[in-house]
Amino acid sequence: MSAPQSRERSIILNENGWSVRVLDQRGLPWRIEWVELTTVAAAARAISEMWVRGAPLIGATAAYGLCLALRADASDAALERGMALLLGTRPTAVNLRWALERVRASAQPHQDDARVAAAYRCAALICDEDVNSCRAIGDHGLELIRAVAAQGRTVNVLTHCNAGALATVDYGTALAPIYRAQELGIAVHVWVDETRPRNQGALLTAYELNRARIPHTVITDNAGGLLMQRGEVDLCLVGADRVSRNGDVCNKIGTYLKALAAHDNGVPFYVALPLSTYDGSLASGSEIPIEERDPAEVILISGELPGGEPGTLRLTRSAAANPAFDITPARLVTGYVTDRGILRHASEWAALTMRALQRNTR
Amino acid sequence: MSAPQSRERSIILNENGWSVRVLDQRGLPWRIEWVELTTVAAAARAISEMWVRGAPLIGATAAYGLCLALRADASDAALERGMALLLGTRPTAVNLRWALERVRASAQPHQDDARVAAAYRCAALICDEDVNSCRAIGDHGLELIRAVAAQGRTVNVLTHCNAGALATVDYGTALAPIYRAQELGIAVHVWVDETRPRNQGALLTAYELNRARIPHTVITDNAGGLLMQRGEVDLCLVGADRVSRNGDVCNKIGTYLKALAAHDNGVPFYVALPLSTYDGSLASGSEIPIEERDPAEVILISGELPGGEPGTLRLTRSAAANPAFDITPARLVTGYVTDRGILRHASEWAALTMRALQRNTR
16 A cells, blocks of 8 residues: 655654654755654644645645644544544645545544544545655656657746745645656756745755755846746646646646746646545635735744844835745636546536545545 | 925935935945046946936936046037946836936036036936926825725735835935825825846845834735735835836736735725836837846845845855846736826827927927
8 A cells, every 4th residue: 555665755654653753844955854743732733833834735734733633632532632623723725624535435434543543544645645746647647748858858837936855745836747757867947936935946956856866046036937938838727726627726826927927928827736636615716815924024023043043034015915825726726636537627527536536435 | 496405315416516426225225335437438337237216217327327437528429328338237227228318318418528518417317307206206195094084994015026216316216106195194004016037126125214214014025915815905106117118017027916906905095106118119018028137146146144244145046047027917907106296197208209309399
């Protein structure tokens, strides 16, 4: 059942069989620090304070968080309290609810130790499935890269935020096809949007690509439009926090602006996501709640001081607003790179989810 | 001839009658430091190192820079050397060449002291005209704000970079209508794009608006699209570094992305500029040279350390690219707010520049 573990996962069940460790991503790339989560409260904090982030990894962390809640108290009441606490951590990514409901459904029929064991089995399965799903996204997305490479030149991919191994259990969504291309010796260069305010591009995506020795260049979020005007982008590949029934994509703030530029310049714009990020319960993107985060994330910025110490600077004395996501309308999306293949139209989601549902209830 | 000087200009001829002082804008808002320019080399450095920036202020500083060159050596050779040095400082803003050619044309017919005096008269005229021109832009642009205010609510304007008093000799281009509205008691709120990499929005525009007590909120460059999707922007108002004959607008990197979002959401997108920013010699925006600046501007960021000291942080360990401008196609521009009125179409530029030419040669 378990996926091959040649790489290091972003969330790992400890040898004790019950606590999990995650990378505190707030310190990357300057400081690589793993933290052990031993309580549901710690898991909730890791999600809300963004030690972990990225829709699939949020789901996996929440799944183990609910296990930790049940390990402390396997009652129905504790199960519901744990669900509520974890559901309240981040409002936008749908994987959070999806993962929690899966663990609850697995655990509920059982009592006591059997309930805890069932929850842990489900959380492990969610993680393994995520790895397999990301690898499948990589294989399907690879075809897009291969098609450009067939013209005999380096393929320039633009990505926004971090939808890589650090946003998932491993491999990533948007970065998975890039890792696959690298494995096959296809020349790829990645334009990395820095992704203000939290700079997940400059910090996390650049860190991942550095580690994998994939050529890349960090750019400001403002620069992608010009690069597309100049023909220096072959393909945009981004992740998603939630996709609604009509194919609208909720993703990190600024994604919509890149989709507009891609559309205006005839650059293909693909969204990579596992099936768990699709939310068929919402008709359109306008129904997706957009998280408003602390304005301090805009006003203050973290990085490395000249001496190598971590530091924080104030960037303005004025007030700031900090909406964390925007909605890219389906009409701007060339296709969806999923673990089940590339979909060209939102209507294909319906058949896909129906098949998945049938398989899960078999 | 001189414009009313109730406010402090961004470039001032000293009481000695020959050296000029400018605000070193690199320290704003943390440090307010005026520097005296006494040589053409200092003026060139002030422009290339961005102590001063903004197309109109670059033009004014270059004009005085050429005066300083002639004061040291009024020969034809020195005039040409000064021109070449100053022209090489920044490639994108057309006002630089425009101002230098004007000063040269004024000075060339004369010799020695008379040549120097003619140059200084021309530079002073360029500054006074800029102030009057910005005030006129403010009056014309005010109508756009008034039209929204007539609906009985606060007018939300989004601006990118700094096209305020600090980018000109006074008042600004894009901010001039906002200052005018404030004077008339019209409720305005400004969304200020931080404008990475140099954050002229978060630093300079926010500083100006703070000083004028105009309500404003700093946002990341990524956020404007969502705000427009939500109907929270009534009007986009930006400046320009150069406008080509067909109406394409070269402005700070990222302007194009906001124009796309405005177009996609039916938000009016206006470009404010004096006639001197129009370059009828170029057929379209694709002919405008785009300055590539030092990647260090992306990799390092400046701000205020917790103790109040200025500081610099490293934001990534990867390589970066730093194109400084992009081109907004004329089809995305609702209109041009000029000192001669609001133009709705690029073709109106021709008649306008013809009239200006006739007036100048009369």
